[in-house]
Amino acid sequence: MRWTNTLIPTIKEVPADAEIPSHQLMLRAGLIRQLMAGAYTYLPLGWRAIQKAAQIVREEMDAAGAAELHMPALQPLGLFERTQRKEAFGSVLIQFNVPRGNRLIPMALGPTHEEVVTDLISHCISSYKQLPLTVYQIQTKFRNEERPRFGVLRTSEFLMKDAYSFSSSVEQLDEIYDRMYRAYCRIFARCGLKYLPVEAESGPIGGDASHEFMIPADNGEDSIVYCEASGYAANMERADTGRKTPEIKTSPNAAALEKKATPEATSIEQVSKFLGCEPSQMIKTLIYLADGEPVAVLIRGDHEANEGKIRRALEATSVELADEKTIQQVTSAPTGFAGPVGIKCKIIADHDIPLIENAITGANAADMHLLNVNVGRDYQLDTTYDLRNAEAGDPCPKSGEPLSIVHGIEVGHVFKLGTKYTEALDANFLDEKEKRHPIIMGCYGIGVNRIVAGLAETRHDEKGLIWPLSIAPYEVLVIPLNTNEEEVMQTAERYYSELKAAGVDVLFDDRNARAGVKFNDADLIGIPYRIVIGGKGLKNGEIETKWRTAENAEMIALDAGIAPILEALEAKKQEEYQAANVPA
RNA sequence: CGGGACGUAGCGCAGCCUGGUAGCGCGCUACACUGGGGGUGUAGAGGUCGCAGGUUCAAAUCCUGUCGUCCCGACCA
Numbered sequence A: 001m002r003w004t005n006t007l008i009p010t011i012k013e014v015p016a017d018a019e020i021p022s023h024q025l026m027l028r029a030g031l032i033r034q035l036m037a038g039a040y041t042y043l044p045l046g047w048r049a050i051q052k053a054a055q056i057v058r059e060e061m062d063a064a065g066a067a068e069l070h071m072p073a074l075q076p077l078g079l080f081e082r083t084q085r086k087e088a089f090g091s092v093l094i095q096f097n098v099p100r101g102n103r104l105i106p107m108a109l110g111p112t113h114e115e116v117v118t119d120l121i122s123h124c125i126s127s128y129k130q131l132p133l134t135v136y137q138i139q140t141k142f143r144n145e146e147r148p149r150f151g152v153l154r155t156s157e158f159l160m161k162d163a164y165s166f167s168s169s170v171e172q173l174d175e176i177y178d179r180m181y182r183a184y185c186r187i188f189a190r191c192g193l194k195y196l197p198v199e200a201e202s203g204p205i206g207g208d209a210s211h212e213f214m215i216p217a218d219n220g221e222d223s224i225v226y227c228e229a230s231g232y233a234a235n236m237e238r239a240d241t242g243r244k245t246p247e248i249k250t251s252p253n254a255a256a257l258e259k260k261a262t263p264e265a266t267s268i269e270q271v272s273k274f275l276g277c278e279p280s281q282m283i284k285t286l287i288y289l290a291d292g293e294p295v296a297v298l299i300r301g302d303h304e305a306n307e308g309k310i311r312r313a314l315e316a317t318s319v320e321l322a323d324e325k326t327i328q329q330v331t332s333a334p335t336g337f338a339g340p341v342g343i344k345c346k347i348i349a350d351h352d353i354p355l356i357e358n359a360i361t362g363a364n365a366a367d368m369h370l371l372n373v374n375v376g377r378d379y380q381l382d383t384t385y386d387l388r389n390a391e392a393g394d395p396c397p398k399s400g401e402p403l404s405i406v407h408g409i410e411v412g413h414v415f416k417l418g419t420k421y422t423e424a425l426d427a428n429f430l431d432e433k434e435k436r437h438p439i440i441m442g443c444y445g446i447g448v449n450r451i452v453a454g455l456a457e458t459r460h461d462e463k464g465l466i467w468p469l470s471i472a473p474y475e476v477l478v479i480p481l482n483t484n485e486e487e488v489m490q491t492a493e494r495y496y497s498e499l500k501a502a503g504v505d506v507l508f509d510d511r512n513a514r515a516g517v518k519f520n521d522a523d524l525i526g527i528p529y530r531i532v533i534g535g536k537g538l539k540n541g542e543i544e545t546k547w548r549t550a551e552n553a554e555m556i557a558l559d560a561g562i563a564p565i566l567e568a569l570e571a572k573k574q575e576e577y578q579a580a581n582v583p584a
Numbered sequence B: 001c002g003g004g005a006c007g008u009a010g011c012g013c014a015g016c017c018u019g020g021u022a023g024c025g026c027g028c029u030a031c032a033c034u035g036g037g038g039g040u041g042u043a044g045a046g047g048u049c050g051c052a053g054g055u056u057c058a059a060a061u062c063c064u065g066u067c068g069u070c071c072c073g074a075c076c077a
Helices: A021-028 A044-063 A076-081 A085-092 A114-124 A171-188 A268-275 A307-314 A325-330 A420-424 A447-457 A485-503 A513-525 A535-539 A564-579
Strands: A032-036 A039-042 A075-078 A094-100 A101-108 A133-142 A155-166 A196-199 A210-216 A222-226 A233-235 A259-262 A283-290 A294-301 A320-323 A346-349 A359-362 A367-371 A404-418 A428-430 A436-438 A440-447 A478-482 A506-508 A529-534 A542-548 A554-557
Touching: A021 A032, A021 A436, A021 A447, A032 A513, A039 A044, A044 A133, A044 A171, A044 A447, A075 A076, A075 A210, A076 A085, A076 A101, A076 A114, A094 A320, A101 A325, A114 A155, A114 A440, A155 A171, A155 A294, A171 A210, A171 A404, A171 A440, A171 A564, A196 A222, A196 A513, A210 A222, A222 A294, A268 A367, A283 A325, A283 A359, A294 A325, A307 A320, A404 A420, A404 A447, A420 A428, A420 A440, A428 A535, A428 A542, A440 A447, A478 A485, A485 A529, A485 A535, A529 A535, A542 A564
Parallel strands: A196 A233, A294 A346, A478 A506, A478 A529
Antiparallel strands: A032 A039, A075 A101, A094 A101, A133 A155, A155 A440, A196 A210, A210 A404, A222 A233, A222 A404, A259 A367, A283 A294, A283 A320, A359 A367, A404 A440, A428 A436, A529 A542, A542 A554
8 A cells, every 4th residue: 555545644743632552642643533532433554453453353263163244233122121231231222213104113223232143043043953153243332431531442332343152051151162262362362462361250150151351551441350470360340369267356455345426427438537547447337138138248448348249158149238228227327327236137247357456337326436346245257258359469369479450451251141141032942852941152252443452552662553463554664765766766666566466565655755754654653564765775785674673774685675575574473473372 | 420621723732810903833735945763945825712692892811501522430231
């Protein structure tokens, strides 16, 4: 492609609205332009990078035995009503009525395709002999983000690869899940990303039912609990800590229980300020309804309760914060003054709770808190649980080494779905004994544009982007230094056409611009291999080549033609593939 | 949806407090010189100051409303 025939609007200054590197660089390098909050145009360079990523995704999905198809983005709203996801999605689901004659048809723009694909499969599959089956598509998804942000990382319209597997047994599902998991590792490695498979929520199937694939990045939205020593990685909802139940006994330093008025101080922050104490000295008493039964959950004041852990500890199917009325019944006080002492319901506590000497808690009376509360003397615990979010420094559940919290960009998610959608939409199969069962599903998503944004976010220097060869919009950039010199232009044209004929993705900077402009743009858009043709070199019978990542250029002889360039590209591809550590 | 900031030429910004002919840099157009890291000169083009209403002889500037964009938080199958 000739530079003058395409659209690469590079920007010298940093756009005011962009804060994070990927957003700034993608704008500056002419990859994207914003249409409105949460909706971006991909310009030729950006779109080519996306297509490269999509192609890698296709190759690996096909190799993993999945079949590509294409489903409508326009979907009947009724499907979402049948799976109850109209409510679950809420304002995220973009919906509207479309006039058809004198009727209005309620529709939605697909935020994902579980409903559509399950509906499809329910009509096509009826026997266990047709299973397992995995299908996928690469398609634009629509989710109304209440607050789009971070440029192209969080938008209301984005390109997603979504795959769905259908199987007749959990064993079949497990096998497909492992295959998808490996395909994902290969995809992200081939794209040149440093990625982390992270344990995520366990679904209805239980066990290792879900992994998120994260790119570690300071500007990532998600928090990952990570242990360098053991490789343990889990998201905040899921992460266990290696803490154990401590000895539960009254502290020898226990001071006399004291009741203190704390008018209108209901939050940890307010009370700690009012009493001049640290939040870590306080016990937060949260009243939950576990399958309808009230339970008091004790968490240290400076910690975050984790509902998933609470649900598992109680062996409940549903857990939600109790309503005002329940709290009033259990604590004899309005919300904000609950405490373990004398509370009228079951109590469970986090591991850290018995360790707090002379704690401060609600007094189960309006506008009152208790000081010097101690376990054993003032309230009783048989055991303790891991009920809070992991924090940096907590022991790793595998190695016992301190955990760290790293931020990440979610680029992929694999999930054992189970039969939620197949039951709701009547997608069944007949087994060998003519018994009907709902098909068992898995779903597997990749944010294709996040692959590109993730690379921009993590691979750049002060001059601009640094693409790996596998995703680079063009592999080679040919720069004739002075377009007025006939010999320079003829030579450059020759290299351009020969490289193109050899199947290399080559961009030809045929602009009549100064060298500085071309070099700076070259660094900004980050094409991996640069070939410079100038008068001085030609006099010596040489042209200059330089890798974007290299410090210095190398001269190669004109006589050699494009052969050394093709060799260098091939060697670099091998080198990148080796370095990426692509699993088998 | 709560909190904060900002809307002036394609981009980055000044002017606003204290109302009185809309400016700077980059980019763009033409010509000339120049030609290995955003070059120089000359001459130009381009703006209903986000939008609406109000105050005033007079509004980019003051007031009210509204729309948009960004950031923090809530939310995110």
